[in-house]
Amino acid sequence: MTAIDSDIAHDMVRWRRDLHAHPELAFCEHRTADLVAKELEEAGLVVTRGLGKTGIVATLVSGEGPAIALRADMDALPVHEANTFGHASTTQGTMHACGHDGHTSILLGAAKALARDPQLRGTVHFVFQPAEENEGGGRAMVNDGLFDRFPVQAVYGMHNWPGLPAGQFAINHGPMMAALDTFEICITGRGSHAAMPERGIDPFISVAQITLALQTIPSRTLSAMDAAVVSVTQIHGGDAWNVIPDAVTIRGTARCFDPMIQDRIEAAIRSIVRGIVDSNGATASVEYTRRYPPTVNTHSETDRAIAAARLVAGESGVQIGCRPSMASEDFAFMLQSKPGAYIWLGADGTSPSAALHNPHYDFNDETLVIGASYWVALARQELPRG
Template sequence: MGSHAAAYFEALRAEMADWRRTLHQHPELAYEERWTADFLAAKLESFGYTPARGLGGTGVVASLAGGAGPSVGLRADMDALPILEQTNRPYASRIPGKMHACGHDGHMTMLLAAARYFAEHPQIEGTIHFIFQPAEEGAGGAQAMIEDGLFARFPVERVFGLHNWPGQEKGSFAGRAGPLMAAYDTFDITLTGRGAHAAMPHQGTDLLLAAAQVQTQLQSIVARSLDPLENAVVSVTQIHGGDAYNVLPCEVVMRGCTRHFTLPVQDLIEARMGDICRGVAASFGCAVALAYDRRYPATVNAAAELGLAAAAARAAGAASVETDVAPSMVSEDFAFMLRQKPGCYLWLGTGPIEGGKSLHSPTFDFDDDVLALGATWWVEVARQALRA
């Protein structure tokens, strides 16, 4: 069936590119994807589906039930990013300050095309649920859909996801069993003390100096507290404090994120952050509050489902298939679905990072050349899962 599906999508190439570029022109941020949901639902209805709406706020799910057999979930993300686009494409974002800079427009298009294929070739043994998920970019839309009853209303034995991956050989697929992408936590550190004239610092508390000490010591967590064979990142990304050249502020706020793959490392990072904050605050004579928020778990692939996904990639005509790729420290909320069901998340290579191909860049644009291959993979992974 791979060759038939591949030929089908090659013939659909121009229409798929048109869908993708239309979606690209209408980016919407997390939980705002109403136009996007309307677009997807209208297409799905035109294919003959009766999509469910509103899971996780703006999510869309369409189902195809064949004969008796297993059920599989296929998921694509919907949301855009708060980035001012600089591609100068004729189909660039029409909404200033919002942009599909991570390729979710392409992800939706590939899954939408697979839904059309199965609507026209419905001879399957089992059920396929096409899941269009909102709010992947830091807002936990996968968890929101689950809490809204995603897997209760649309039960599945397995679930699969796919992401375009600049820097990987174009047309190749890559993944690994176990952690593929890191867990993602955020933190807020608030230092408070006495403000003072900058010419008389002894009369106050130099919270900016304290913040500098906190930032420096936080880097000792990975360098000196963590087993060198483990992986983690601790990044301070914001420091806010002060409004004048000659005033030491009475409050400084630091924010950032951490990345890691295992619960023991996560526990160690949070504990050490608390120790460091309290220690620096005591030495400066100021107060400190640490708010540590565990946001996304690690994205962990099941070995059996990785095998199915890799076999589907080969059947789809992948340039190559890597099943032991090095993991990435970026995060993905598909992890919540993989906590509920066994499954697999793969990367689809789009070639060298050049000419603005980097994810989350204002010059990023999804490579339409991989749309047909990605849609073919969706068909093949569904067939593999329903046969397993």
């Protein structure tokens, strides 16, 4: 394991718990960014603030050499924390339920450790991004000129992963996380008395048929070899026991790993909706939005990430060719701009970690040093020794 000085290891736990107690939602990470900027300025890094609103790039330059970017996310979730320990959230309804408090502390610790290394030759840009959850802070930073202002050969990301033991890593050459698309289908019929539906056009009939028919997209429109999921997650309509409303809205999400499959899912949703509402005499509008692209690692950077992870976890501690997740990640936007690799850091301790986004979740502090050691090993590997 790459050594992390004990004062930094101690500070990482302190920062992590402090951030956990003070979670901030997407694009509101002001206190978090203040903490990151203060610590890194003290360590002698050049800190640039305000990329993608609350994002930070902290730059460590050690002479001539390659440049890489290492990225962490800073935002919390609108989840009401169920934990009661000392560092539980002090902000009602907001919680670090995805471990971004841990990711921020890990990258902060790695930056401090690398700032003490006189032998690096090159540049490391430490990217602290806002708004990973839903709002695309990674895209906001890229659109704000992240890689024009801070050119790099490659960008690397990491996420803690419940279900994988602490001390292990998992990675794939290729897809790691799915694309995130959303859809909203507004079905309009003609409202009527619930006792006399023949006098109207009941939108709920179309809602029920569409909800079921959407499941034929993964099972019958796409090949069994094409991983995809289509989920209806909201149905809104109606206010009374005895009134059939004019209109009902269906919302949901689709996930897959291939832009061509995204196109086929969108086309299939439109065709199913059109056919069903036509047959029922209703009308519908469909809004299909591509929110996050798939997170796809590039081959050679994956090899580099594996080599660095093996320095920390050993040959057997790095799972290669892991099954990708149908969840999504806005690091995808950085991988659309630069080659790079995204790795999972095992999160399970003596007892399994609660799931990500669960109100009982807490980042496993045992993994802070392991995560920081990976960043340090990767930077040392990529930046030739002086």
